[in-house]
Amino acid sequence: MGMAMLxxxxxxxxxxxxxxxxxxxxxRGFYGVDIFLFFSxxxxxxxxxxxxLSKFYCNRAKRVLPLxxxxxxxxxxxxxxxxDNLNMSDVLATITGFSYFKIFGGYWIxxxxxxxxxxxxxxxxxxxxxxxxELGGVIFISVLxxxxxxxxxxxxxxxCLLGRLTIFALGIMYYVRxxxxxxxxxxxxxxLTAYGLFLLSVDLLLPNNRTRFLAPAFVAPLxxxxxxxxxxxxxTRCSGILSCVEFLGKHSLEIYVAxxxxxxxxxxxxxxxxxxxxxxxxxxxxxxxxxxFYLNRILTLKLx
Numbered sequence: 001m002g003m004a005m006l007x008x009x010x011x012x013x014x015x016x017x018x019x020x021x022x023x024x025x026x027x028r029g030f031y032g033v034d035i036f037l038f039f040s041x042x043x044x045x046x047x048x049x050x051x052x053l054s055k056f057y058c059n060r061a062k063r064v065l066p067l068x069x070x071x072x073x074x075x076x077x078x079x080x081x082x083x084d085n086l087n088m089s090d091v092l093a094t095i096t097g098f099s100y101f102k103i104f105g106g107y108w109i110x111x112x113x114x115x116x117x118x119x120x121x122x123x124x125x126x127x128x129x130x131x132x133x134e135l136g137g138v139i140f141i142s143v144l145x146x147x148x149x150x151x152x153x154x155x156x157x158x159x160c161l162l163g164r165l166t167i168f169a170l171g172i173m174y175y176v177r178x179x180x181x182x183x184x185x186x187x188x189x190x191x192l193t194a195y196g197l198f199l200l201s202v203d204l205l206l207p208n209n210r211t212r213f214l215a216p217a218f219v220a221p222l223x224x225x226x227x228x229x230x231x232x233x234x235x236t237r238c239s240g241i242l243s244c245v246e247f248l249g250k251h252s253l254e255i256y257v258a259x260x261x262x263x264x265x266x267x268x269x270x271x272x273x274x275x276x277x278x279x280x281x282x283x284x285x286x287x288x289x290x291x292x293f294y295l296n297r298i299l300t301l302k303l304x
Contacts, residue, residue, distance in 0.1 A: 002244075002245035002246055002247070002248035002249035002250075002252070003032070003035070003227050003245060003249075004032035004033070004035035004036045004039075004249075004252070005032065005036075005248045005249060005252045005255055005256070006032070006245070006248065007026070007029040007030075007031060007032030007035075008029060008030065008032040008033060008036075008256070008259070009029075009255070009259055009285070010026035010029045011026050011028070011029025011030045011032070012029075012259055012263060013026065013278055013281070014026040014029060016263060016266070016267055016277075016281070017272075017273060017274065017275075017277050017278050018273070018274075028200075028216075030216065031216040031219065031220065031223060033112065033160075033164065033216070034164055034167045034216040034217050034219075034220035034223075035220055035223060035224060035227070036252070037119075037164050037167050037168045037171065038167050038168070038170060038171040038174075038220060038224060039171065040116070040119075040168070040171070041126075041167075041168045041169070041170075041171025041172045041175070042171045042172075042174060042175050044056075044060070044119075044120065044123050044127075044172075045127060045171070045172050045175035045176070046175065047059055047060070048123060048124065048127055049127075049175075053124065056123075057120075060120040060123075062300055063253070064113065064116060064117060064120065064253065066295075066296055066299040066300065067113070067253050067254060067257045067292065067296055068097070068109075068113050068117065068257075069095070070257060070292065070295065070296075071109055071110060071113065071257050071260055071261065072094055072095055072109055074261050074264075075094070075109050075264070076091065076094060078264060078268075082268075094109060097109070097113075097114045097117055097118075099114075100114035100115070100118075100157065102155065110257075110260050111157035111160055111161070112160075112256070113256075113257075115157075115160065115161040115164075118161070119161075119168060126168070126169065126172060127172055130169050130172040130173050130176060131172075131176050134173055134176060134177070135173060135188060137169065137173075138166060138169045138170050138173055139188070139192075141165050141166055141169050142166040142192065142214075142217070142218070145162050145163060145165050145166060145214065146211070146214060148162060149162060149163060149211055149213070149214060150211065156213075159212070159213050160213050162213070163211075163212075163213030163214045163216070163217055164213065164216070164217050165217075166214075166217040166218065167216075167217040167218075167220045167221075170220075170221065189221055192218045192221070193218055193219060193221055193222045195218050196214070196215050196216070196217065196218025196219035196220075196222075197215075197218075197219060199211050199214050199215035199218065200215040200219060202215075203215055251289070251293055254289055254292040254293045254296055255285075255289045255292075257292055258285055258288035258289040258291075258292050259285055261288055262281050262284045262285040262288055263281075265284060266280065266281040266284060
């Protein structure tokens with residue numbers, strides 16, 4: 001999770017600043033989202049299978065909603081300070097997350113948190129489906145999402161979610177199988193990975209194509225395996241670095257929300273550029289992350 005968070009942060013920096021180092025190296029850092037969703041599916045499966053449904057939803061709500069509403073308040077206040085005219089429909093759509101669907105209006109918050117709430121809300125359906133059909137169900141989801149992305153025009157933030165359903169389902173399947181993946185499963189997963197590498201090559205040659213968010217989902221198993229090998233190396237040689245990475249993973253949502261806020265402040269507010277902008281944003285990100293860590297801990301304690 002920590003490595004995935006670093007990939008996402010680096011990607012956001014590569015998008016925000018015209019700096020060759022970030023543009024050339026971290027332009028595919030958004031693949032970290034897929035690693036995130038794989039482990040998120042594992043965690044949800046563990047919680048869902050060991051708790052009553054009400055307890056499961058309560059745990060998910062306590063983890064996500066406080067940070068979601070911190071970001072909602074920040075974005076609404078920023079909109080008002082910028083002179084935007086928000087009516088009651090916009091406010092309601094924003095605080096409920098319906099602004100993600102772009103149906104009822106609202107102010108744009110963040111695609112990932114809204115998508116995460118949607119995945120958590122429908123998780124029992126996902127879990128029971130994958131538990132019943134296992135790898136066949138995962139393959140069906142991958143085929144269906146590919147067809148929809150190719151044939152149905154949609155905003156990029158919806159493509160982001162649809163293209164990642166495969167890796168989310170794969171995380172559930174890994175839990176259902178208790179980590180036991182057969183040789184036949186591995187052969188199929190290798191073929192899916194090869195398909196993902198093909199999609200990646202298409203994306204590199206034809207950027208902004210409709211299958212852009214499919215490639216990471218299929219390549220993610222390979223990335224997770226490589227990160228596991230890296231983890232083993234760090235565990236024996238660089239325990240200090242590993243502790244930092246684990247801390248980032250444990251508080252990934254706080255850091256992600258802080259990153260959303262720092263991007264708005266640095267780009268829309270301060271208009272930062274170049275390496276100086278990168279350095280300042282990293283400092284602001286650090287301050288906001290620590291603040292959100294303590295704020296979220298206080299809110300979690302009060303919520304019980």
